[in-house]
Amino acid sequence: MSTPVVVTGIGVAAPNGLGAAEYWSATCRGKSGIGEVSRFDARGYPARLAGEVPGFAAEEHLPGRMIPQTDRMTQLALVAADWALADAGVRPKEWPEFDIAVVTASSSGGFEFGQHELQKLWSKGGRHVSAYQSFAWFYAVNTGQISIRNGLRGPSGVVISDQAGGLDAVAQARRQIRQGCALVVAGGVDASICSWGWVAQLTSGRLSTSDDPDRAYLPFDAAAAGHVPGEGGALVILETAGAAIKRGARIYGEIAGYGSTFDPRPGSGREPGLQRAIQLALDDAGLAPGEIDVVYADAAAVPELDRIEAAAIGAVFGVRGVPVTAPKTMTGRLCSGAASLDLVAALLSMRDGLIPPTTNTSPAPDYGLDLVLTDPRSLPVQAALVLARGYGGFNSAIALRRAGSAQLGKKDPG
Amino acid sequence: MITGIGVVAPGGIGVKDFWSLLSEGRTSTRRITFFDPAPFRSRVAAEVDFDPAEHGLGPQEIRRLDRAAQFAVVTAAEAVADSGLAASLDPYRTGVTVGSAVGATMALDREYCVVSDGGRLDLVDHAYAVPHLYDYFVPSSFVKEVAWLVGAEGPATMVSTGCTSGIDAVGYAAGLIREGSADVMVAGASDAPISPITVACFDAIKATTPRNDDPEHASRPFDRSRNGFVLGEGAAMFVLEEYEHARRRQAYAYAEIAGFATRCNAFHMTGLQADGREMSQAIRAALDEARMSPEEIDYVSAHGSGTKQNDRHETAAVKRSLGEHAYRTPMSGIKSMIGHSLGAIGSIEIAACALAIENNLLPPTANLHEPDPECDLDYVPLVAREWPTDAVLTIGSGFGGFQSAMVLRRPG
Numbered sequence: 042m043s044t045p046v047v048v049t050g051i052g053v054a055a056p057n058g059l060g061a062a063e064y065w066s067a068t069c070r071g072k073s074g075i076g077e078v079s080r081f082d083a084r085g086y087p088a089r090l091a092g093e094v095p096g097f098a099a100e101e102h103l104p105g106r107m108i109p110q111t112d113r114m115t116q117l118a119l120v121a122a123d124w125a126l127a128d129a130g131v132r133p134k135e136w137p138e139f140d141i142a143v144v145t146a147s148s149s150g151g152f153e154f155g156q157h158e159l160q161k162l163w164s165k166g167g168r169h170v171s172a173y174q175s176f177a178w179f180y181a182v183n184t185g186q187i188s189i190r191n192g193l194r195g196p197s198g199v200v201i202s203d204q205a206g207g208l209d210a211v212a213q214a215r216r217q218i219r220q221g222c223a224l225v226v227a228g229g230v231d232a233s234i235c236s237w238g239w240v241a242q243l244t245s246g247r248l249s250t251s252d253d254p255d256r257a258y259l260p261f262d263a264a265a266a267g268h269v270p271g272e273g274g275a276l277v278i279l280e281t282a283g284a285a286i287k288r289g290a291r292i293y294g295e296i297a298g299y300g301s302t303f304d305p306r307p308g309s310g311r312e313p314g315l316q317r318a319i320q321l322a323l324d325d326a327g328l329a330p331g332e333i334d335v336v337y338a339d340a341a342a343v344p345e346l347d348r349i350e351a352a353a354i355g356a357v358f359g360v361r362g363v364p365v366t367a368p369k370t371m372t373g374r375l376c377s378g379a380a381s382l383d384l385v386a387a388l389l390s391m392r393d394g395l396i397p398p399t400t401n402t403s404p405a406p407d408y409g410l411d412l413v414l415t416d417p418r419s420l421p422v423q424a425a426l427v428l429a430r431g432y433g434g435f436n437s438a439i440a441l442r443r444a445g446s447a448q449l450g451k452k453d454p455g
Numbered sequence: 456m457i458t459g460i461g462v463v464a465p466g467g468i469g470v471k472d473f474w475s476l477l478s479e480g481r482t483s484t485r486r487i488t489f490f491d492p493a494p495f496r497s498r499v500a501a502e503v504d505f506d507p508a509e510h511g512l513g514p515q516e517i518r519r520l521d522r523a524a525q526f527a528v529v530t531a532a533e534a535v536a537d538s539g540l541a542a543s544l545d546p547y548r549t550g551v552t553v554g555s556a557v558g559a560t561m562a563l564d565r566e567y568c569v570v571s572d573g574g575r576l577d578l579v580d581h582a583y584a585v586p587h588l589y590d591y592f593v594p595s596s597f598v599k600e601v602a603w604l605v606g607a608e609g610p611a612t613m614v615s616t617g618c619t620s621g622i623d624a625v626g627y628a629a630g631l632i633r634e635g636s637a638d639v640m641v642a643g644a645s646d647a648p649i650s651p652i653t654v655a656c657f658d659a660i661k662a663t664t665p666r667n668d669d670p671e672h673a674s675r676p677f678d679r680s681r682n683g684f685v686l687g688e689g690a691a692m693f694v695l696e697e698y699e700h701a702r703r704r705q706a707y708a709y710a711e712i713a714g715f716a717t718r719c720n721a722f723h724m725t726g727l728q729a730d731g732r733e734m735s736q737a738i739r740a741a742l743d744e745a746r747m748s749p750e751e752i753d754y755v756s757a758h759g760s761g762t763k764q765n766d767r768h769e770t771a772a773v774k775r776s777l778g779e780h781a782y783r784t785p786m787s788g789i790k791s792m793i794g795h796s797l798g799a800i801g802s803i804e805i806a807a808c809a810l811a812i813e814n815n816l817l818p819p820t821a822n823l824h825e826p827d828p829e830c831d832l833d834y835v836p837l838v839a840r841e842w843p844t845d846a847v848l849t850i851g852s853g854f855g856g857f858q859s860a861m862v863l864r865r866p867g
Contacts, residue, residue: 185855
């Protein structure tokens with residue numbers, strides 16, 4: 042049995058709440074953060090709704106010199122990292138410098154920053170491009186900046202697998218902990234709500250063109266017609282259960298199992314990989330399907346993808362065999378931030394015995410899912426499963442176990 | 456175990472031509488031809504003369520795949536063919552890891568210019584977007600292309616840690632095999648960054664060389680006259696195979712990935728401290744994982760970018776970690792010949808290391824006539840060297856503060 046790796050800190054920047062407490066309260070109340078795009082004038086585009094993080098003023102949280110050299114996604118990530126470390130009661134300066142690492146996911150880098158510099162290049166010439174362009178847009182920037190801001194010199198990394206990256210980063214962090222790194226800041230925080238990023242996302246063919254915030258993103262609904270993009274995400278603090286108990290840290294839950302697969306090439310006639318990812322995560326966790334109390338779905342809201350996900354959940358858990366939820370109907374899909382945010386919601390479900398709703402959706406009965414709708418469901422949650430998929434065929438699943446249940450029970454600090 | 460290699464490098468497409476270039480100490484740097492470089496400070500690059508159709512890509516693939524994705528697919532195909540595994544891959548037990556620092560930056564630069572009408576439009580025009588723009592937007596599409604090519608359905612990810620991506624992607628993949636998540640990983644890295652936006656941003660921080668009057672000799676790691684790196688492009692992909700899996704089918708193995716580690720300097724997004732402390736930590740950790748002592752290292756493949764600060768930084772790091780043995784160990788930099796292809800180069804250097812072990816021959820550092828007095832190790836100047844080589848250390852350093860080290864060993 043490998044050393045249990047647990048989450049002891051959470052930092053959130055979400056469209057329906059800045060900070061974990063605000064996000065969780067909004068999510069359980071069914072309060073949405075989806076609205077008309079405000080970061081640029083989207084009226085001329087086929088899709089006009091987004092989940093934007095409200096009321097975030099970077100200068101309130103970060104030194105002034107950081108602002109011109111960072112994209113919005115990095116500003117959100119730096120603040121989420123600060124909150125996660127504080128939540129875990131970790132002051133990095135008191136730790137040996139090589140003991141703490143950072144593993145983040147990205148999906149498309151600092152795209153808004155990149156748009157500004159590309160515009161300078163093409164309209165005014167190369168000499169007008171910012172010196173910060175050499176790093177502010179690239180995919181590794183959040184890890185680098187979090188490392189620098191906090192003096193973290195451990196074995197860090199960056200993974201990219203579209204939405205699945207938010208789980209893949211946490212899984213890589215767990216590997217680093219098992220190989221002896223003491224603490225890892227992990228997860229995804231993303232943003233690319235700028236006209237250039239918008240046009241790129243439109244070509245995926247998966248954006249909803251509805252103007253009604255309550256009807257635009259309807260996963261597992263017969264009327265599903267794409268998703269609403271959003272920005273934000275979450276970072277968590279990982280360490281071994283033993284270390285957490287020793288320093289008296291609060292344990293949100295254990296990263297008990299992980300599975301990752303890739304879909305076969307379209308037209309191959311082979312089965313999609315999501316069900317296998319679920320099975321791998323459960324096996325890795327040593328959990329039977331019946332022990333999972335809630336599944337946080339990927340919830341693509343593209344009929345073909347919804348069908349595949351419903352079939353995978355049905356095959357493992359049975360028809361209406363497990364409560365399923367997708368609170369991302371309140372935030373939109375946050376690129377690499379989405380699954381990290383779901384992971385946080387699942388941990389808080391275990392803490393509070395409360396499953397937040399999938400708002401707005403009226404599930405198509407033939408999917409056979411027990412979707413938690415409209416109101417949160419009170420239910421003791423001992424174990425949860427979080428699913429994420431990325432464009433092209435990435436499938437990832439993480440199984441979480443509650444602190445205080447079976448494996449961690451005797452050692453639970455309270 | 457590395458049981459297959461594919462390389463696309465400037466001046467050498469395919470493993471054979473790549474190794475000829477390195478062992479003959481030729482350089483492939485030249486004045487930029489992809490666009491008119493006249494407005495830029497640095498006008499030199501190492502470009503690949505690459506025709507995707509010649510390498511089996513169809514018209515639709517050529518449209519859908521950014522140049523870096525094309526490199527990734529072509530090198531993955533070469534690596535899988537080289538390994539002899541093609542027909543017998545188990546999809547569920549085969550994964551993909553592709554490293555890239557800047558993804559589809561060439562396509563994004565080009566397409567931005569169109570949708571913004573040359574930067575005129577603040578709100579870019581979606582009517583002019585190409586259908587595969589999302590594939591350029593998310594560089595993880597490279598992973599998809601490689602997975603489709605080889606039929607992999609196991610764990611698949613892109614690793615993007617700036618200029619250490621090429622080492623980190625292979626290290627990540629080796630880790631997946633070690634933990635039992637896959638038997639075979641098709642892993643490596645690709646970058647094709649020679650576009651105006653990349654040239655402009657490196658101009659802005661004076662990271663690239665302005666030695667425009669002498670492009671063939673512009674990449675000069677460890678030389679007193681060095682004044683910046685030469686931008687390059689390319690890819691290397693490998694078939695990595697679990698030891699028993701390779702042994703059972705009596706596969707030829709180039710090298711074993713014996714140790715890998717990475718650290719962050721938490722100092723500056725682009726700057727390095729002169730003492731090389733974090734890189735030396737990574738080297739020590741990689742040696743520990745390999746259970747090897749510094750004295751067992753026969754050759755060091757340097758990062759050797761040719762910037763003032765890098766070459767001093769890594770010289771210090773190697774001395775700090777290998778001690779006196781650093782002075783007895785040849786260390787060369789192939790960026791002197793093929794430029795710095797950002798995230799890809801780490802994997803291309805791993806390919807060079809595997810071939811150095813196979814051939815007992817060390818590629819030289821080209822253009823090294825007068826070493827910087829602060830760079831006082833044996834950098835194998837100008838001419839390749841026959842050298843018994845059983846174990847190699849390769850190191851890399853990247854924007855964001857990443858410092859990575861990998862130890863490769865002759866298969867036992």
